[in-house]
Amino acid sequence: MENSCLRPIDRNGKLLCPVPDNYTLKEAELKLGSSLGLCFGKAPTPSQLFLFFAVGSDIQPGTEMEIVVEETAPVSDCLKLMLEKSGLPGETWHLRKMDWCYEAGEPLCAEDATLKELMICSGDTLLLVEGKLPPPGFLKVPIWWYQLWEPSEQWKSHQNDSSCAPSRGGGWGAASTQGAPGNMPVEVSLLCVGDVEISEDATLADLKSQAIALPPLSDFAVPSPAFLRAWTVESKRPGRLLRINQQRLKDYKLGRRTEVCLEPLQKEENLGPQDVLLRTQMRNPAERTYAPALDLVWDTARGWTARSLRQTVASFYSLPVEKTEIAKYFPEKFEWLPLSGRNQQVTKRKKKKKQDSLQGPPYYLKDGDIIGVKNLLVDCDEDFSTIRDDAGKEKQKQLALGKKRSQGALRVHSSSAEGPARPRGPEASLSIHVGSFQ
Structure with missing residues (x-):
């Protein structure tokens, strides 16, 4: 048993870092019901790091490799060891640390720096990415x-x-x-x-x-x-x-x-610091479609207000301001949020009207945003959406429903694996006496 170690197993069945032999259960963060695997190989010493690594930035679960290195080893030595273990030829590779969303993060540019100096810890995942890093600067x-x-x-x-x-x-x-x-x-x-x-x-x-x-x-x-x-x-x-x-x-x-x-571009462009570039599209009435997009440069020198933007859009399309309605499109949600320009907020202290800024919630307007335009002279429908938006929302709904079902099945499986629930103790009455403080 000298060449073996204990490794915790997560809910997905993945083996985590080996537990050092001198750790207590509390230090190893092992709790009642934790799963452990008896694995071949010695646990890392206090001066060593147990690292996962994978090739490329598109990580597939279960494809990670493992390596034990000294925490004082420079990045260049760690890179060589990983290349040897993965059997990759050549010297045009570099290391990146995987970020919190399981994608390639910042590259480890300082090849002479040690893993400890770069705050690499046991259990971290490094990515072998092809391509030589450019020189400093x-x-x-x-x-x-x-x-x-x-x-x-x-x-x-x-x-x-x-x-x-x-x-x-x-x-x-x-x-x-x-x-x-x-x-x-x-x-x-x-x-x-x-x-x-x-x-x-x-x-x-x-x-x-x-x-x-x-x-x-x-x-x-x-x-x-x-x-x-x-x-x-x-x-x-x-x-x-x-x-x-x-x-x-x-x-x-x-x-x-x-x-x-x-x-x-068709012509030169020199945007100022107060100019915002927007993609505007005129809605086709009764068709739930939009005309081709046109670029609109909005000068926000007078403020980031919906009223100002509405006036700019109306002038751009040669429409009466009071007959122009606009909305921002959120493509990730397939939703349109109207910008009426009529919402005004009264502050109690200053006793004056203040218009909301489109830079803040819920609009967060920025360069490149899509703005739908509606001509109320010919289109009185309050809806800005398209058939494509309906299909997108339905797909998102089905995906959310499927995820909810899979999570429910996983909870049922976990509860059945843990055995029957412990019986609750008998309930006891509780009396509270409040004294008189008169």
Whole structure:
């Protein structure tokens, strides 16, 4: 039994870190009913770390490998040991720590730093990711091409392929926002075109210039970087708009995980710090569909109020303000939230009216948001939704119902495995006497 150890087992049947031999049950956080496995191999010493690791950023449960290393080992030595154990050739690999949502987190850039200095603990999962890290002071930025129309079947099959490239048949400006599908809110397709290694002291314009030189974009005659919008990529969708071409990348605080997508424009654009870029779509009455999307630049110098935005949208579409209704679209929920512009809040202390800011709850308005527009002269329906929204909500409902059923079945299985419930003791009466304090 000298070459064996005890390892806790979680509810999913996964073996956790071995329990050190000198630990008490309290130190090992073992409770009544905990499951333990008697496994081959010695438990790590107090100066060692027991780590899980996997290859790639797409982790499948049960595919993790295990390794025991000294906590004083540098990242470079840990990387070599993991490469040897996994049988991977070459030196173009780096380590990343898995974040709280089980995705690849920040890379371990300081290869000379020890695992202890980087606060790596037993039980952590490290990811072996292909690709050499850029030298200090440089960024390796994956570049995506931003499309706003419905992708073809060929594009759909290549959206996750690193060799994908935009179609070259439409010429420059083919990705105008006016090409968005008319029967649904804006659909976004991000197509990977390659990586750019660039200094943190370079400007956003430098990044755009280097991205244009990538082979998949070589056929596009881009007049200047001002004809490209740059967005960060968040949850596989455009996130933050990078608006100032002459600003340094260091000032944007992109980090080493940031990916950037580029959107081609028909004309130069120079957005100010108070300008907000919105995608507006006019609702087709009685059809529950929307016209192609149009970009609207909203100057918020007068405040982030619904009334101001409503006036801007009405002027943009040449409609009377009182006959214009707008709503923000939440694609993850398939819901539209009306922005009436009529909600006013009276503060008791200042005794004056104050309009709610669209930056705060529940709107959280930002660059790139979809705004539905309704002409009340021809469309009196209060609903902003589409048939696609109905289908999306129904699918979410079915998924939630299935998850609830599976959790219920798991609770039933757990309770049956633990045996019958303990009988409750007899109930006793309780009397409370309150004294008189008069």
